[in-house]
Amino acid sequence: METMTDHYEFQLRASTWAASIAAAVAALGLAGCVNYAGIKSDKQIAPPSNYETKESLPAEGGQWPAMDWADQFGDPQLSTLIDEALAGNPTIDQARARIEKAYSYVGTANSALYPNVTGSYSWTRERYSANSIVPPPFGGTWQSENNVLASASWDLDLWGKNRERLRQAISQEKVANAEAEEVRISLAASVASTYNHLAQLYALRDIQVREVKNREGIVQITHGRVGAGLDTNVEQQTANGETATSRSSVSALDGQITTVRYQLGALLGKGPDRGLTIAQPSPADVAEFALPDNLPADLISRRPDIVAAYWQVDAAVHDVKEAKAEFYPDVNLSAAVGLVAFGWGRFLTAGSRQIQAGPAVHLPIFDAGALRAQLKGRYADFDYDVATYNQTLINALSDVATQVTQIRSDDRQLVDARQALDAQTKAYQLALVRYKAGLNQQLQVLNADDNRLAAETAVVSLEMGRRDEQIGLIKALGGGFNAAREGLAANTETPIPAPSVDAATH
Template sequence: MFKQVNHDRLTSRLAQTSITLAFAAVLTACANYAGIHSDKDMAEPQSYATAQSLPAADGGRWPAPDWADQFGDAQLHALLDEAIAGSPTLDQARARIAAASAYSETARANTLPQVGASYSWTRQRYSENALVPPPYAGSWQSENKGLLSASYELDLWGKNREALRAAVSQVQASQADAEAVRLALDTSIARSYNQLARLYALRDITQSDVAQREQIVRITAGRIANGLDTEVERKTADANLATSRATLSALDGRIVATRYQIAALLGKGPDRGLSIDRPRLGIGDEVRLPGNLPADLVSRRPDLVAARWRVDSMTHDIKEAKAEFYPDINLSASLGLDAFGFGRLLTAASRTMSAGPAIHLPIFDGGALRAQLKGRYADFDYAVATYNQTLVTALSDVATGLSQIRSTDAQLVDATSAQDAARSAQQLALTQYRAGLTNQLTVLNAETNALAAERAVADLKMDRRDQQIALAAALGGGYTDTQADAIAAR
């Protein structure tokens, strides 16, 4: 008896060992991802040399979400609010967020148990020479079947969980994309609005030039009457006046076109642009960079944040693809009623039940899983490269914006001095011309120089404001990623 027990135990152990060895052999023969990897990493902003190009300043700070209010124009603020409410471009971005959210809900559903119910009715004639015995053989029967079923994938290797995390990261990326679109729209409106202010400033200068040349025409007429000038000077004065008036008309046309452009950015018809009042933009805040550059830029620029989330999403896609190499175990069960006819359907004898696991193990797939994983790694490498390039571009945008503002400030000092000198020379030449002490050519040269100096100063002032707008956008326009710590934790 004792020998028989030991023999049974030995047989059981041998059977278990054989099963284990067989299972190990099957796993060894399964598809695997050996040798597939990536050596790409996201660049750290501190790894780039920026100390000289991006110097921190005392009192420097990041732009606020209402950064456009620094120019003191209530109409600009209202236009930005109007664009957020009705721009088709923003509607497109919101639709992309909704699509990504729907995909994440689908991925979340795959991590939960699935329960369903079904009912079917079938009218069928059963063969007399097949499996169904008499009295049903050779007869028509109505089969009623109602089932309640449930299934659940154990997800031992985290495939569904990683798919969900990838989808959630894509939602975050879409939300950051929407912020990038909003910032681009705000920037475009502000710059177009500043362009409208530029055109009005140039129109004022040209209008003053028209008045000045009308005065020269009158003085020339008086000089001709006194025998000091000829018809050549009259024709020259008339031609210069006509040129100035043509320039004024051209500026009026550009003003209308800019109004239409702003209306399009607002998502409205062109008539909306005609109701925009003349801009009243101020100088704006003093330009000072925050002290935590470039480290915090990655959470302040929406395009950088979107690129980071896409890298995070691809990380989870890779983990999902790796989990495909391991066995899937799915538990399922069903309970229902199945009977011929309606009379016996609701009886205990019509009960039907089933339960059990289903296991899927990839052994040989022709390299499909490895190819899929290679594709995921390629997408990951692309996402990393996109992030790194976006970071380089962001640092360059900030440095370029700051250097342009500093250059414009320096130019304005000299341009303002030149403007003052040209105005004085113009007034002196006009006084001498009226008194008969100089000729018309001297007056025209002085006027041309004064006009160019005024336009140069006006352009530099508008350029500086345009550069301030661009720098605010380069610094993120007041955006902050509240989920940045989630990426760092992962």
Template sequence: MKSPSLSAPAPSCRAAVAAAVAALALTGCANYIGIKSDKQMAAPAQFESAQSLPAQGGQWPSLDWASQFGDPQLPALVNEALEGSPSIAQAQARLAKASSYIESTRSNLYPKVDASYSWTRELYSENALFPPPFGGTWYSENNVLASASWDLDLWGKNRQRLGQAVSQEKAAEADMQQARVTLASSVASTYNQLAQLYALREIAEREIDNRQDISRITNGRVAAGLDTNVEKQTANGNIATSQANLTELDGQITTVRYQLGALLGKGPDRGLQIAKPVLNPGAVVALPDNVPADLVSRRPDIVAARWQVEADTHGIKEAKAEFFPDVNLAAAAGFDAFGWGKFLTSSSRQIQFGPAIHLPIFDGGALRSQLKGRYADFDLDVANYNQTLITALSDVATQISSIRSIDKQSGDAQRALDASRKAYELAVIRYKAGLSPQLQVLNADQNLLAAEQTVTNLKMRRRDLQIGLIKALGGGFDATATGLVVPTDAPSSAHASN
């Protein structure tokens, strides 16, 4: 007679039990339900700029833009600064650090293999775990073990971490390019400031000559009894004032030379070795076509901000993968024996293998908090990208508008200078002939000085704005030529990773 046995559950019963267990596990596990973001990066077309940034058929700046000003010393100084400035070295160090993080994160995608060996000499107690003859005897234990492990990365956590590291490296590289553009434009602007001071110095020298001429005429009139000692002392005082202005300009020139030396990454004496600038007048300025759309790949700061958003997207996906089980395969093999006699024999073998599974069930909200932080980083960097784009468009529009305004002012200023020069020449003739008082010629001299300074300052200001426009247009940077173009399938918002 057969003993009774329990019958196996029916297939439908097993399925129901499995479904119930799965439902219980899912409801008990940590999840990211309700955590999301609706922030999106703005497109250039969202911002109206057709009137401010019209298509004019101009060219984007090239990397050798400094040569267009006709002074061979300027591009040489720019290259010297880019090669030796500590600010560029700092940006390069940040890029190297980001690159090293890529190597460390990429290693998580591959199996890891380790080997170890240990030798232990131990006296075992007679009254503990091992009885005699082991207890109370010295023994040597040899252990050699080779182990391997591999994180299967079923949910792409490690791959997203690598993608984040790559994006951050791209952002660091774009930041370095921005540092180069900023440094080059700073060198050019400071060099233009030096040229402006030299031009004003030439005006000051001519002013001293003019006032010395007036003083000589005054001395003759005093000797003839036509003027008094008041006019004589006034003329002498004006000469001294002009000489003081000249001395002040010399001090400013020395200061700017020191600034150039610092920009070049050298000592102040390097600035004293720079020759007098011989810059040409600024050329005609025309905006390239389709500035708003193309600016996003021409401005390194915009490209850096875009890559940072891309890094945040990978970070969000990595944080979401933390909610799913980790599966790690591990295996080890080796030998373990007392003494040396049987150390490497088959009886001393040790082998172990098996998967390790980690499933977050209850973590007190740590994973959700981490994901919320990643979304906050995403929202912040999206806002930063949008602000960078708005600032870039405004920067270009401001520079081109200021150049157009100065072009109009320059014509009027030049006509005023021509009239002031003629008035001064006539006033000198009349004063010398005794037909007008000294005050009239001094007023004409003052008007001529102001007119010359205005024309010179406008010319230098226009060139400085032209340098600013070059920087605003990216300073010759092109993401397509440097491999920094963001993938076209990259999401523009966090929705793609929800």
């Protein structure tokens, strides 16, 4: 199906016939006129092959994230929340508004390729002076003047200035579309990450609730030991204090849970009460991951921020070409036809006709350096956009590598952390049995319980942290975005060349 952008690009190709007239205008002496000699740039966007990634990002035969990547976390509520956020969040509406504004610029630039036709009518009632330039019988009398005029003008665009402006607007529209995809992916990842944080808080709360029961059990044991004369009131009050501390931890987590629920409500584009209606998360274990093959090269079409940076460079190229076209003669054709007469009697007669037509040629000869300064500014913008693209690519590769490293580090830590939890749990159980039997002091039991609690908390934090890092990796890999599918694929396989002084202007 032909898109509006395809339509405009077709119009661009169809309009290039006007360039054939350029040879006739080239006869105008350009020697001594303003020129852009010496103004150029040698900057180029860097291909992914410029950066070494074989060790940090090896090919593992994995798949790129799909649009429904949230389903892999095994919690249907998460996918529902992401869909709700994408449907109603004001940041999405802002992105759509930016696309519409960019599209309006495309329409404005496209209109400059065609003749401009206007019509006007005026009626004026005026008393002419008897002692001025108006001769009798009109001097000294009141007259009505009718004037109807149809006029047309057409900028031939021999050097492609208007066509480059249209191409620049089309590229900016693609920038807006890519940026909108970046907003969508960032919002979905933020919802998933915040939801995962909510799941982590609930898991930590469950640990603390169990800890309260453990501490209450120690209180009962201590009470029996005090009655038997094995412990004193010091141990009794210590056990009571530890129990109260655990209850306080539960209350603190309840407050954090409510706060995160409010954050989710805001991410959904709703009020804080919406967050209170979200059910407790029930995430499943996260599966192993594998990096896709050809990652560095394919990443430039999978990350919307890189795609946006590419089209920004492309827009800058057309900006430069447009600025160069300003140095050449500008030819405009204009014509007008109409009727003008005093009164109504002769208004519609042949004698009231007025006709005018002719070309207008504008040639910059001396402008005190204004055009050269403008071109230098466009090249500066181009250099900046190239540097931004290169930095965006570097950051993207580093982002993926960092997430992968953190996931693998957490996987290794989890092995040891789970072994530590198993050992600390057994140590606590043995200490508790010995405390009941009067073989250990209370302090040993409390220390063992603290160690077990710390180990269990570490395991949960690592598990939830790994899930959060996997969400980060999905975002770093583009979150299911595909430039070709969205009509935003680059129009060349190689980096955009820097326009030089010898580059064509159209």
